[in-house]
Amino acid sequence: MKHRWAMVIDMDRCTGCGACVVACVAENNTPTVGEDEVEKGRIMHWLRVARYWKKELAEVRPVFLVVPCMQCQQAPCEIVCPVYATYHDEDHQINAMVYNRCVGTRYCANNCPYSVRKFNWFDHHWEKPLDEQLSPDLSVRSRGVMEKCTFCIQRLRRGDETAGKEGRKVRDGEVIPACAQTCPPGAIVFGDLLDPESKVSRVIENPRRFRLMEHLGTEPVVSYLKKLRGSGR
């Protein structure tokens, strides 16, 4: 284990602007599928900003829940894949996905309680000037394979390489996924839990912290901060 990457999303800071989603699309060659396909429930974004409405006294407030892949330590998706296309990356302690190995049983997506896995229903095409924006750091996925948030593993690996060349450890804040980098209110904190000085190691002690569907025992490394208030607490 070289790293224990973790992410903390502060729901009290999140404004629901969706910049994280846009950043993710730009970074990870995520296809844009168009209105009709989105209507059919085939949006390809690797993270979603789920909007719920919460009634507090007379006031109705939106609650934004940003859901990327939880990178579960006891991942339900990994055990059900018949071909090991999704497996546990020991170096980074995240769920990795091998596109070339995937045969498309979609069992992993069924077994994911957070529904964060996306399936390539078609081959996707980028119209002429748009194909120039594709990142060369990762592949464009073909039809019939699963994909999902990787914590921008291309960045994590690049960070390891650079630090390795200079013979040092990866500094806190040196590598962060596109969503955390972009978030205007700075609601997404990302870092290595093995580094006791990192920001994420401090934030994770926050009493506002909770994890999504914790009772399922999936041990997600993404956690949330939310102040409990109002009648529902």
Add this chain to the structure above:
Amino acid sequence: MSAENHLSRSGEERLYEELSRSNRVTTRWWYIGVAGLSAVVLWAVAVFVYQMMTGMGVTGLNLPVFWGMYIILFVFWIGVSHSGTLISAILRITRATWRAPVLRGAEAMTAFALLVGGLFPLIHLGRNWRFYYMIPYPNERGLWPNFRSPLMWDAAAIFTYLTGSTLFLYFGMIPDLALARDRSSGWRKTLYTILAAGFRGTHRQWRRYHVASTLFAILIIPVAVSVHSIVSWDFAMAKVPGWHSTIFAPYFVAGAIYSGIAAVITVMAVLRKMFRLEQSLTPKHFDNLGKLLLTMTLLWGYFYFSEFLTIWYGRLIEEWAVLSSYGKHYLPLFAVMVSCNFLIPLPLLCFRRIRRSIPALFVISLIVNVGMWTERALIIVPSLARRNDPFVWHNYFPSWVELSIFAGSIAFFALLYVLFSKIFPVMAVTDIKEQMFHTTDRAMGGVTMASVSHEPGEDET
């Protein structure tokens, strides 16, 4: 019937001719039927190729309903396959005297339904052309399939069952093939000679045949039970509310036998009509099959009730979201399932008059299979469509592609059956003969009844 229980030497020939009618006479209708069925199958194949070239997007699937029609049909056909071998094995072991005419048709049904059902996991794959990644073959990268995945258990179980039930079907057919060999000419003679494997009907051969068929029958039962348990574990092992249930394995097995018996009745009624087997497939057989169907109706109802009751009473939030959708969006499906699987067949099958009426029983058997299809749809779809996070909830309706392949699967099953009945002995002639040898007419009060004395078996030696 009772007058026919005695079998004279000339009667033996007549019996053979009557029972092997399907092999000897080819009508115009047979060609029309084969052409029609082949056309539907070819259409489905074309549609499948289109799906493969375009992507799974041509189906109605979405996030979160990643599994739909293909998996429903997979479970459905594996379910249908269940009774054949199982009924035949149980009837052999319990020595039910009425079993003989039902055996072959039921065993063939198993093999064909498995062949059809086994295609669906492949049709369902996102990258079908890479299906061999799931086969454990040695390769230079040292990659191996993941045997922790229930899908791998499934593959292993279904291959075992397919092998076992095909052997069971073939083995039971050997004496009949020998019979056909002695009475045919041309390519049929060659084919039957090879397949009959030198069976001459000597005492030794018969003794071994009986021992082996009993062993076969006993061994195939645990395989059959395990297959549908494992199919149920595809769902029950998953962390999906509505799927994750300990009762699923026995419940699926019961459901499979239920749909299987209904399918046996459907097939028997069609065979009887098509090949004029009225003499050997009598209302008595349908009455008995009807009783079995009634038993399974009750058993299925019991399982469903216990499954439903615990979820309803417990009201765990996630499970309740699934269950309450049965009363809303999925109400039509739920209503069809409850009526077709329970409310309609239960009272009707209680009447002897209805069980003995072949058209009525035929209709009921179709109703039950409609119900069982709906039951699978209701297990698979709402659980996915109403899972954990309400933000992703989405409904599902199959597209024309999936419906075409649905039609194709039915046509393929029928086609396999029609071809089989043209080439192979579709009635277990020797078993029927054997039973007749042991039957005498007895006067009981005012009526004459068939009484079966003793059946030969391994204990005889």
